[in-house]
Amino acid sequence: MGDESIGIGILGTAAIARKNIRAIKLARNGLEVVAVGSRSKEKAASYIKEVEGADGALAYGSYEEVLDEPSVQAVYIPLPTSMHLEWVQKAAAKGKHVLLEKPIAMSNEETELMVKACSEAGVQLMDGTMWMHNPRALHMRSVLDDARAVGRLRTVTSSFAFSGSEEFLKGDIRTAKDLDGLGCLGDMGWYCIRAILWAYGWDFPHTVQASPGCSFTASDVPLHISATLLFDGDRTAFFECGFDRAPVQYLEVAGTSGVLRVEDFVIPRSEKTAQFQVRDGAFLADRATRVSQAAEERTVYLDRPQETLMWETFGKCIRAIKAGTSPEEWWPKLAAITNRVVLAVEESARNECRPVKLV
Structure with a gap:
């Protein structure tokens, strides 16, 4: 990964992640998929071989290992909604920015906890509503x-x-x-x-x-x-x-x-x-x-594609935070009200x- 690249980790091997991994590859502001986690390392490795844009990514047999990977600066979470709170909180605790598939939560309380975790950790939270981009x-x-x-x-x-x-x-x-x-x-x-x-x-x-x-x-x-x-x-x-x-x-x-x-x-x-x-x-x-x-x-x-433009927007937020600004509050607010x-x-x-x- 280049010095200016933003490393993206993928939590899970859901079908929807394939389109987003391809979108990341087409991004023009230095985003790169560097790690894929699954419930087994073999499944993650097989997924990497099959999916366009995942070439060269590291395969891990757990989501925790992806969060511990130093080259991962942000994560894409396409996991079932019931798992979002746990993994958003864990990602934020590790200082990883989060692009989260929708719907984001099963309750308003869960939403508030996720938004709070990311805000306090100084990381960006954005949902994957691609048509807006x-x-x-x-x-x-x-x-x-x-x-x-x-x-x-x-x-x-x-x-x-x-x-x-x-x-x-x-x-x-x-x-x-x-x-x-x-x-x-x-x-x-x-x-x-x-x-x-x-x-x-x-x-x-x-x-x-x-x-x-x-x-x-x-x-x-x-x-x-x-x-x-x-x-x-x-x-x-x-x-x-x-x-x-x-x-x-x-x-x-x-x-x-x-x-x-x-x-x-x-x-x-x-x-x-x-x-x-x-x-x-x-x-x-x-x-x-x-x-x-x-x-x-x-x-x-x-x-x-519009998915690529979404990821580029996410990347701009991350770069702005790295330059010293606070996370963009607009995106988690939109996710919460939706x-x-x-x-x-x-x-x-x-x-x-x-x-x-x-x-």
Whole structure:
């Protein structure tokens, strides 16, 4: 590893880590995967041989050994949510920065403990919501902030779902109560809720209410969840997520004079381009015989994947800390408020869809 490189350790050999390891390799600010830990050294070594971007990384038979490796300055934690608190606290105690997969915690108390541990240790905590780092998000933000484009924002609608196979529903960690007990809500609803908060400029909903029809797997994790979020100023939002229907991942923000819509807001169809639509406020024409609303397709070009841009942002935070600044508080704050809304929706869904008030 070069003197200016930032060594990344990977805790676990989850499938999602493969994409992130490749993303780290493509980063332009000196990030390098230097260690992979698993429950056996043999499994870690096999994983390193298989995964693009892990070449040359050290294989360890435990997560503790990764944290003890001197060349590791930061860790990526794709472990089940039930294991996050333990390993974030241990990483922070060793002075390692943390990029944590979502959902970050199973309770607000766990969230607070993780944020506190990283803050007191002076290390960066960031969650892995990659779409926020796509330059498309900046372009969409400029549209939403332009009163002439969409007007005053009134409604945000989002949906993210896919159809899980029988094998998935029986054996994936996202459907295991003791591993990732938030199911589709933590896995997919997280992105929808983050998009709603983002669209409304990080304002916090005062009430959330799950919709009738929410369902749970045989192991009692959310299978399909939908909910309404209420914001000050007569603003509303609605989202749905599930492991039980054909793939969909759209985001729509409607204002008083226009609409912004994205058909692939979480995972773009291409790593090279990302599109979104801006629709004007026109409606019916020719004596109401046709719809005259115009839709302008806008394209944003990328020279590297959004996951790589996320890791580059994480790397910038680490370098700033090394230069003497404090950890960026914005990223753990976003993770904490997103997780809080996720848990409030789950509370409503498990209690006959009663409204849950948030401060």
